[in-house]
Amino acid sequence: MGTALEIKDLYVEVDKKEILKGLSLKIEHGEMAAIMGPNGSGKSTLASVLAGKEGYDVISGSIEYLGNDLLQMSTEDRASEGVFLAFQYPVEIPGVATSTFVRTALNAQRRNRGEDELDAIEFLKLARQRAKELEMSEDFFQRAVNVGFSGGEKKRAEVFQMSMLSPTLAILDETDSGLDIDALKIVAEGVNKLRDNKLSGIVITHYQRLLDYIKPDTVHILADGKIIKTGDKSLALQLEEKGYQGIIEAN
């Protein structure tokens, strides 16, 4: 095993407002960690900081990813090193076909890692296989990235990208929001398939429901910018029963 990600005492500000206040979290290789927390607790901020989004000022603390200082790496280098963020709100890019986008990304990562690029045929073969696994129609290859996609299609397209890029650390930021139960199952299966390949993951969610399908090894409660409680799957069930307030008050 060994540690995939270690966040120590992280303080982060957005527009001079402190959002993360001493967050610490450790994720082992192959571990799936669920992060649950009330609105405004800092869940999406954590996801953005991990992916390297601008505008998030790290005041103090450290993030070590596979033994390297993640905060020193550019957004694109993090991706090449296996960090993948499935966006809560996937971004629309008119004029860029989904297949062009994913191929550009995949080959950029491969180049960055010193691997050979995939040619158009190899790429298409892989893309078809992955799309089939996610029960997605190939029509969307030629559609502009996320443009005119329904909420469910957008989330599914995120998981498709993830399966194409086969990351080491996946951060799923409320990937369940906006999904009906059938779509949720397909998305979860897509994630679970990757888990066989020693994927570590952070699943950010409001609801216990997703965790029925993506079974977490650990569950962490994030409140007011830090992890206040860590447990196993039963913590999520407890949360369902008592609500956040109950857990927060108990701590």
Add this chain to the structure above:
Amino acid sequence: MKNLQHKYYESYNDNSHSFPGLDISWLKKLREKAIDQFKKDGFPDKSVEEWNTHSYNYLTDNYFKPFSDSKFDINSNLIEKRDSNCSIRVVFVNGKIINIEYDSLPEGVEVNSLTYFIKNKPDFLKDKISSSSEYSEERLSNIIDSRPQSIVAVNAAFHQEGAVINIKKNVKMPGYIELLHIGKYSKNTMQHMRSVVYLEEGSECEVLENIINDTENDMVFTSNVTDINVSKGASLSFHCFIKGSRNNIHINNIHGEIHKDSKFTSTSIINSIGQVRAENRINLLGENASTKIDMLLLGSKDALLEGLTNVKHVKKYCKSDQNTRIILNENSKASFQGKIRVNKKSDGTLANMSSKSLLLSNKARVNSKPELEILADDVKCSHGVTIGNLSLEQLFYLRSRGISEIEARKLLVSSFGNIIIDELNMNFINRARNIMLEYFND
């Protein structure tokens, strides 16, 4: 300015013997009327509404000689091999025709130089070259304002060469015709080209006007005016790719008369670090006529680019669709002025206009002015204008997938331009993409 107008007037009179077609009375009259109009109006200054965004100081402060001492010192690399889909190519260097290239001339297709037609078929040209005042602005106060067209007047007076295309009834031209204009002129000279494209009933043709001005050090003033007539049921694509250079003021005009049940499509792609203005004035003169006018302006360094459209719906049930995309870098500036005019009783009109601009530097500037003048009742018109920077959200999304910042920017900028380029058919799409690549590499 008055002195300058007088100087051009004198220059016209001194040199009039050397302009082609002076022995043809209608053409002589057309030239004389034009120089008189210019003498009255002068170059348009900022008091002329269509010319009030940018200054054309160099034009109004300097005198350009009407003849270039054209030494053919053109870099032969500029004349690339004829494209495989191009059936006929007419090559002009410094305003003079040097070659008409084709494998076999399709039947019913006539392509030659203006001077050839003036000499051999002057009757064909009669009424096909529009007078300089024909496309004057009709103000809402019913005043006819010829001032916006004074460059066209200079062109009408001083033009010496151009291309003429005639497609006979029901002939469908295979491939496309390229009119290649390459210019490297001597200092402070001007060069005016006048072309005519005439499609007879039911015919079809695609034309690319490819203008490459290579005038690194010396200021030159060039214009191309094309009179287009698309007869009943005919279909013409007339695309215009312009590569301008520093110290080049180029004014491009397309005048289109589009008749019943006919179709006119035009895409102008301009990549310049100089001053380029492209005008498309299209009159939909018969029922069910339609037009699609697209423009892509790519500016960098100190470029000043202007796109102007004026689509007149004169008859019922006509359609027009306009899309402009402007991408500006460094100190470049651009403007888009688009007008849809729907005349009285032109009911059943469908007209759309969209202009979007992408500013890639803090100093780049763009002005967009859409205008709708709707005098009929049963009309569906829309217009939309946006001006913005690259979206940080989109950039982050691409980078979060491993695409470098430079590559992500390129992808986003090309996707913005692709909205125009992807509308072109296979004959032109790769050539257009190359212009985009050149823009990135410059």
